[in-house]
Amino acid sequence: ITRLTTDVTNLQNAFQMIIRMAARGPVILVFSLSAAFSIDAKLSLIFLGAIPVLGVGLYFVMTRCHPIFKRVFKTYDKLNLIVQENIHGIRVVKSFFREDHEIKKFKDVSKDIHDDFKKAESIIAFNMPLVQFVMFATMLLLSWFGARAIVASGNNPALGLSTGQLMSLMTYTMQILMSLMMLSMVLVMISISRASAERIAELLQEESTLENPQNPIYEIPHGExxxxxxxxxxxxxxxxxxxxxxxxxxxxxxxxxxxxxxxxxxxxxxxxxxxxxxxxxxxxxxxxxxxxxxxxxxxxxxxxxxxxxxxxxxxxxxxxxxxxxxxxxxxxxxxxxxxxxxxxxxxxxxxxxxxxxxxxxxxxxxxxxxxxxxxxxxxxxxxxxxxxxxxxxxxxxxxxxxxxxxxxxxxxxxxxxxxxxxxxxxxxxxxxxxxxxxxxxxxxxxxxxxxxxxxxxxxxxxxxxxxxxx
Known part of the structure; x- marks a missing residue:
């Protein structure tokens, strides 16, 4: 039941997010990087240093979260089984006065799900501070090296960097980092939905061992x-x-x-x-x-x-x-x-x-x-x-x-x-x-x-x- 409800919903949410953000994010990233490099190639190298830091952080989040979500959905199966059994056997539960026992069993499984989700969310929460740290660190480095370049050129675009060009770089910085933030959210959503996708794929790829022969017989002559x-x-x-x-x-x-x-x-x-x-x-x-x-x-x-x-x-x-x-x-x-x-x-x-x-x-x-x-x-x-x-x-x-x-x-x-x-x-x-x-x-x-x-x-x-x- 979990594969047909919770897993499908997770996959739908991931798909809806991916088709919006995964399409916009790379386009914004490529065009903003191209514009930044056309203004000042040396200063734009700061972006190339920021991307690997984000990549390492996201890899950490995805590898740590995936096993937890895989375990969570199996626990969901157990929870749904308990609910299904209690609905079908409600009269038996009442006749043996086992309501408290079944409620405790439900709460224990629910607590396991809560604890796993809490652990996974605490790891995912690391994603936003990381993105913001990289964003502000990049802006500080651009401001520092950009100001020095402006002083060295006397604010003359012909000799180096001007104030207007630095402001353009700042704007492109926001665009680049926002696109990276979108991509990071997509990757986090993929890590959540990956476990669901694997479980659904297992169901869809399951094949019956009972198959028709190549040239089947279509008439049974008698009942012997x-x-x-x-x-x-x-x-x-x-x-x-x-x-x-x-x-x-x-x-x-x-x-x-x-x-x-x-x-x-x-x-x-x-x-x-x-x-x-x-x-x-x-x-x-x-x-x-x-x-x-x-x-x-x-x-x-x-x-x-x-x-x-x-x-x-x-x-x-x-x-x-x-x-x-x-x-x-x-x-x-x-x-x-x-x-x-x-x-x-x-x-x-x-x-x-x-x-x-x-x-x-x-x-x-x-x-x-x-x-x-x-x-x-x-x-x-x-x-x-x-x-x-x-x-x-x-x-x-x-x-x-x-x-x-x-x-x-x-x-x-x-x-x-x-x-x-x-x-x-x-x-x-x-x-x-x-x-x-x-x-x-x-x-x-x-x-x-x-x-x-x-x-x-x-x-x-x-x-x-x-x-x-x-």
Whole structure:
């Protein structure tokens, strides 16, 4: 956020100053120096002695300030993060009565920024006294040597320097030193904005490692998915892979459930299908072709994914749903909402499908948000539909209705369902049990109950929990 706000503002201010002062300053300096040398070349050499003094002083200011400003903007990132966390988690902060702790954390970071800026400004403040010292020292030297030259020439321009010429030199001195002052201000502003420019450049130069191949495939024939000896890690530095030598085949049109504990890499597995990440070893195929051979837009249009964290944007329900298909008619929108069991609650809103969704979907419940996101994904008419724990906030009855509607209405679509509840996946054609990045077993509900300990443990704990509740 800091790179998009504070850094951009610093760069804008620097640019506005540079285009005014950096254009005028050098022109005034060159013409004033030329005029001064045409009057008296020897006396004008004083200016050439003043410029290196200013240069050394400005070099000191810039080299000392740049590391401080670089550190300040990183601290700004931390400050913005604290503010963002507190805004999003204000209810949690209040419920745990942590207001004083969060205020102290904010003040500590603010103090770091204050101290760094104070230190930087104290160094920058050295710039103005230096310029004024050089200015008045130059005028004193010109007055001293000029007066002696006038006395020696008897105030005769033909023999040496006259009073009028000395006054002209004084005028040019003011012009030269004012231009040097402008340039010094420009250089100081550059030292401030340099850190911001570097941070913005880092952002602009960041390139995605996921690129279209030279001759991409623009059509996915069917929804068959294969994982062939797939190994994946998020970082090259990670010793242990998130997925380790995974082999899996999902036939087109199958409904597949994925079950496993937290951290078993269920989400990581399915994120490789729409190529949100590339595998480290092995390959993932959809429709018989490696996902890296497809055009990215084609692949992601045909592999629709509803993420764990459901996101809705500011706008009407229609506008949010049309992220799936911009040209979708109202009838198509209603159809997918009925499939996702969203039409029922939408019809209760006064404006129905024209109801405005606040930022982040804050004016709808968690379950309603999930159903809208499922409807949005269905609107793409994908060959592969992935639901990543996307019905966790929906009651069991509604969850069952959604699954039933999918089985009946989109039988040719390959459906992958990640869930924590056995009831959400027990009717699937096959269920994948994962643990620590490996596929431990694949089979139907009944087969896994007979032979897989992990599945048995999850099933029994949920059945027992359900009986206890009853």
């Amino acid at each position: 998915i294969r994982f062939e000896n797939v190994t994946f890690r998020y970082s090259d530095e990670s010793e242990k892979p998130c997925l380790d030598t995974v082999d899996l085949r999902i036939n087109s049109g199958e409904t597949v459930g994925i079950l496993g504990g937290t951290g078993s890499s269920k989400t990581t597995l399915v994120q490789l299908i729409p190529r949100l990440y590339d595998v480290v070893e092995g390959r993932v195929t959809v429709g018989g072709n490696d996902v890296r051979e497809y055009d990215l837009k084609t692949l992601r249009d045909e592999v629709s994914m509803v993420l764990q964290k459901n996101v809705l944007f500011s706008g009407t329900i229609k506008e949010n749903l049309r992220w799936g298909d911009e040209t979708a008619s109202e009838e198509e929108i209603i159809r997918v909402c009925r499939l996702a069991q969203a039409d029922e609650f939408i019809q209760k809103f006064p404006k129905r499908y024209d109801t405005y969704i606040e930022q982040g979907g804050s004016n709808v419940s968690g379950g309603q948000k999930q159903r809208l996101c499922i409807a949005r994904a269905l609107l793409k008419k994908p060959k592969v539909l992935i639901l990543d724990d996307s019905t966790s906030a929906v009651d069991t009855k509604t969850d069952a209705k959604i699954k039933k509607a999918m089985y009946e209405e989109i039988p040719d679509t390959t459906k992958i369902i990640i869930a924590q509840r056995v009831s959400s996946v027990q009717d699937a054609d096959k269920i994948i049990v994962m643990d620590e990045g490996k596929i431990m077993d694949v089979g139907s509900h009944q087969e896994l109950l007979e032979r897989n300990e992990i599945y048995q443990e999850v099933y029994r704990s949920q059945v027992k929990g359900g009986n206890d509740d009853e």
